[in-house]
Amino acid sequence: MRAKVTIWAAILALLADQISKYLVVRVMDVANRGGIDVLPPLLRFRYGENTGINFGLFGDGTDTTRWVLISLSMLICMVLVIWISRLPADARAMQLSAGLVIGGALGNVVDRLLYGYVLDFLNTSCCGIENPFVFNVADVFIFVGAAGLILFDGRQKNPA
Secondary structure, three states: OOOHHHHHHHHHHHHHHHHHHHHHHHHOOHHHHOOEEEEOOOEEEEEEEEOOOHHHOOOOOOHHHHHHHHHHHHHHHHHHHHHHHOOOOOOHHHHHHHHHHHHHHHHHHHHHHHHOOEEEEEEOOEOOEOOOOOEOHHHHHHHHHHHHHHHOOOOOOOOO
C-alpha cells in the first residue's frame, strides 16, 4: 500500500505538533512566564501568535486572510496526495517527505481553525546573531519535508 508511509508520517507529524503546542503553551504556560530558556541561546521557548505565513508575512489578522491560508494549505495537501499517488511504490523517501509536509500543514490548519492564528513557540539563535522570530514543530516538519521532496525528487540521476 503506497499511501501507508505518507499517512503515518502525516499523522505522527500532526500529533507531534499539536502535543508540543499543548505542552509548551498550555502546560508550561510560556505566554505568562515570558518565555523559557531551554538551551540558551540555541533554543528558547517564546510565545507567538502568527496570523500570517512564515515570519508573520501577510499577517493582517483578518478572517479573509485566515480562510485564504487555510484553503491554500488544504490545496497544497491535496496536490501532494495526488502527486504522491502517481509515484512508484518504492519511492519511500518521497512518500515520507510528503507526509511530513502534509502533517505540518494540517497542524497549522488546526491552529487557524481553533484560535484564528498559528501558535508558535520555538526560538533559535546562534553565534551572536539574535533571531527575533518564533516558529513551531509543524514548521520544522514542513521545512524538512519540503527539503526531502527536493532532494529525493524521484528522477534518475545520470552517472557522470
